[in-house]
Amino acid sequence: MMGSINRVTIVGNLGQDPEVRTTNTGALVVSLSVATTDNWTDKQTGEKRQRTEWHRVVIFNQSKAKIARDYLKKGAQVYLEGQLQTRKWTTEDGQDRYSTEVTLQPYHGVLTLLGGGQGHNNPDNADSSQTNGMSNGLADGSTGNGTSMAHDDQIPY
Template sequence: MSGSVNKVILIGNLGRDPEVRRMNSGEAVVSFSLATTESWRDKMSGERRDRTEWHNVVIFNENLGKIAEQYCKKGSKVYLEGQLQTREYQDRDGNQRRTTEVVLQRFRGELTLLDSRGGGRGDYGGDAMVEGGGNASFGRSSPMERSQDRPMDRNEDRMSDRRSSGPGRMADVIDDDIPF
């Protein structure tokens, strides 16, 4: 095989709220820690054991960064795809350090919010998924677009919504129960 693959897929919970920093160019960089936990039953004692791994995640993709910044909080469950990257830096004491991070590049990567609506970790209207440089594809309207006096009902007639919604509002009525 002549090529190689550097792809990381993680499902876990945020260990801290996303932190947004700006590069000299003005572009946002979002970072947070993600905990993945492996559970098993000890064969000798029969008790439940857990091992948690912590991953530093850095997002350079503008769309993914906005989703993380607006909708992710400490404890939020997410699915993400990125690449491993190791970089060197000097700490405050002048010591040379190395760190390995899961990086979601500008045109690669995926971030999917897995918490259910009303799960207590921010109301973002359900699952959201953004890929690469793609658009946010919410199954329902975002909290800012949703009418305050009339929450959207999953069982209402979608065709009447499509006819009355006008151009540019199709994303608000797309059914999110599609099995793929």
């Protein structure tokens, strides 16, 4: 029997600053609103067309939540990998509501800060692995899934 895969990859721009919350246990939860845009030319009219989709992203992975909180701002371009998850809740008037989100769970997911222009802070004293786009790296250089990443000075060539 073959298993299944639930993996979403997004490259887009933040539509607003990250929304940061803290759970009762003190864990960070960061929500992002990420826009992806498709561009094409209408074959019949020759007119350039554009469509933007908005994606809700929720980060439960603590190291990535801290990076998002500290460095992401509205307009930042990000590369994300996570899982698609649908939540259900009931409104005060008894109506069921659903929300489908891309989630970065603890020890899973990828968050890479792309570019370097307006959109994310790049403080002089920040750790370079947090601002240069290294996505999987935790503070200790591990990826959170049992493997480690080589740093530039460890590569033999």
